[in-house]
Amino acid sequence: xxxxxxxxxxxxxxxxxxxxxxxxxxxxxxxxxxxxxxxxxxxxxxxxxxxxxxxxxxxxxxxxxxxxxxxxxxxxxxxxxxxxxxxxxxxxxxxxxxxxxxxxxxxxxxxxxxxxxxxxxxxxxxxxxxxxxxxxxxxxxxxxxxxxxxxxxxxxxxxxxxxxxxxxxxxxxxxxxxxxxxxxxxxxxxxxxxxxxxxxxxxxxxxxxxxxxxxxxxxxxxxxxxxxxxxxxxxxxxxxxxxxxxxxxxxxxxxxxxxxxxxxxxxxxxxxxxxxxxxxxxxxxxxxxxxxxxxxxxxxxxxxxxxxxxxxxxxxx
Numbered sequence: 284x285x286x287x288x289x290x291x292x293x294x295x296x297x298x299x300x301x302x303x304x305x306x307x308x309x310x311x312x313x314x315x316x317x318x319x320x321x322x323x324x325x326x327x328x329x330x331x332x333x334x335x336x337x338x339x340x341x342x343x344x345x346x347x348x349x350x351x352x353x354x355x356x357x358x359x360x361x362x363x364x365x366x367x368x369x370x371x372x373x374x375x376x377x378x379x380x381x382x383x384x385x386x387x388x389x390x391x392x393x394x395x396x397x398x399x400x401x402x403x404x405x406x407x408x409x410x411x412x413x414x415x416x417x418x419x420x421x422x423x424x425x426x427x428x429x430x431x432x433x434x435x436x437x438x439x440x441x442x443x444x445x446x447x448x449x450x451x452x453x454x455x456x457x458x459x460x461x462x463x464x465x466x467x468x469x470x471x472x473x474x475x476x477x478x479x480x481x482x483x484x485x486x487x488x489x490x491x492x493x494x495x496x497x498x499x500x501x502x503x504x505x506x507x508x509x510x511x512x513x514x515x516x517x518x519x520x521x522x523x524x525x526x527x528x529x530x531x532x533x534x535x536x537x538x539x540x541x542x543x544x545x546x547x548x549x550x551x552x553x554x555x556x557x558x559x560x561x562x563x564x565x566x567x568x569x570x571x572x573x574x575x576x577x578x579x580x581x582x583x584x585x586x587x588x589x590x591x592x593x594x595x596x597x598x599x600x
Contacts (some may be wrong), residue, residue, distance in 0.1 A: 285597075296325070300326055302418065302459070307308060314373060315373060315374070318375045318428055318429075319428075321329060321569075322375075322424060322425075322428030322429055323427060324359065325424045325428060326421070326424065329417070329420055329424065331404055331511070332414075333368070333413070333417045333420075336409075336410065336413040336414070336416065336417070340353065340410050340413075340414055340447070340449070341353075341354060343407075343410055343449065345594055347449075347452065348500075349455060349474070349505050350449050350450065350503060351505075352446070352508070352509050352512065353447055353449065356443065356444060356446045356447045357444065357447065359443060359516065360372065360430060360440045360441065360443050360444050361440075363439065363443065363541075363596075364437060364440045365441035366435065367437065367440065368414075368596055371433055371436050372430075372432045372433050372436060372438060374430075374432070375377060375428065375429050375430050375433060376430040377417050377426075377427050377428070377430060378426040378427070378430050378434070378446075379426075379427070380425075380433040381426040381431065381434075382423045382424075382426040382427035383417045383423075384423075384424035385420070385422040385426065386419070386420060386423035388419045388536060389415075389418075389419030389420035390416075390418045390420075392412050392413075392415055392416040392419065393413070393416045394410075395412065395556055396412040396413055397417065407451065407452050408451065411448055411449055411451055414447055414448045414449065415448055418444055418445065418447070418448070419446075421441075422441065422474070422533075425437070425441065431443065437518050437583060443515075446512055449469050450508070456505065458502070458504050458507075458508075459499050459502040459504050460499075460502075462500060462502035462503060462504055462507060462534070462539070462543060463486065463497055463498070463499060463501060463502045464486070464538065465540045465543075466497060466502065466503070466540055466544045466547060467485075467486050467497045467506065467542055467544075467547070468499060468541035468544070469543070469544025469545075469547075470488070470497070470543075470544040470548055471488075472550065473485055473489070473544055473547075473548040473585060476551065479485035479491075479549065479551070479552065480533070480557060481551075488547075488551060489539075490551055490554060490556050491554050492554070492558075492559055493551075493554045493555070493559040493600045495547070495550070495554065495562065497547060501543065501547060502543065503539060503542065503543040503546070503571065503574075505571070506539070506542075506571055506574070506575040506578075507535075507539035507543075509575070510525055510535050510538070510539055510575070510578065510579075510582070511532070511535050511536075511539075512517070513582075514531050514532045514534070515532055515537045515584070516533055518531045518588055521586060521590050521591055522586075522589055522591075523593050524593050524596060527592065531585060531586060531587060531589055534582070534585050535582070538581060538582060541578075541597070542574050542575070542577070542578040544575045545574070545577075546570065549566065550562065550570075554568060
């Protein structure tokens with residue numbers, strides 16, 4: 284028995300609709316892939332454009348005791364993006380206003396950098412400005428090619444790239460001075476607790492058979508900065524509650540000062556009990572990594588405690 288004409292027409296309409304949906308879905312998928320690979324090409328072109336200053340930054344970091352961590356920062360950010368790959372939105376939509384703002388900021392910093400007198404290509408200030416410019420242009424490309432939603436989901440990995448910017452010399456000097464005086468105060472307390480007789484005049488400690496001074500090198504600024512970066516990374520990866528994240532990061536500040544004061548105490552006691560020649564020992568000259576490792580023990584204990592509380596908070600009541 285032949286089907287009524289309206290049934291045949293209905294089936295034909297359904298087939299056309301399904302075909303149209305498939306065609307539209309394929310077209311949308313192609314647009315997404317095109318936008319993704321265009322964004323990837325933009326990153327490659329941007330790296331090539333900033334090739335010289337980025338190579339200068341890498342060379343500067345490789346020969347700097349303070350800034351050697353910079354070489355690892357891009358790798359950490361890429362790894363964080365890889366971990367979040369399934370959380371990143373696949374619907375890309377250009378966010379022109381924010382893209383223009385960041386692009387204008389990046390180009391403005393470039394213009395200021397090359398118009399400034401007295402900045403050599405390898406100077407700290409020159410590298411600070413050009414790295415900031417690179418990051419602004421990178422953010423502009425992210426907003427233009429991937430959109431606000433994608434940038435929000437990738438906010439932490441991209442924000443972590445700020446540690447690529449070398450610490451300005453003025454900032455480093457200020458932090459070194461602050462850490463130096465704070466460490467001297469802690470060392471003063473620890474010498475009292477140890478029962479060691481001593482006299483103190485500012486940053487100078489007169490011990491029974493040696494006089495030691497807390498110098499800039501004793502500030503521990505590099506290990507303290509790396510510990511701060513580690514705490515920010517660990518807080519984001521392992522903690523979910525905002526106040527616990529801030530608590531872990533804030534804990535690093537007294538921990539760094541206590542570590543420096545403990546290092547001064549150990550060196551002082553070695554000089555008193557073993558001999559003044561210990562001031563030239565490896566414990567003093569190359570002991571930074573050892574004391575940094577020791578400071579990780581209380582750091583991970585606090586992280587474990589906070590994470591345990593985080594797990595209890597998320598449990599259903």
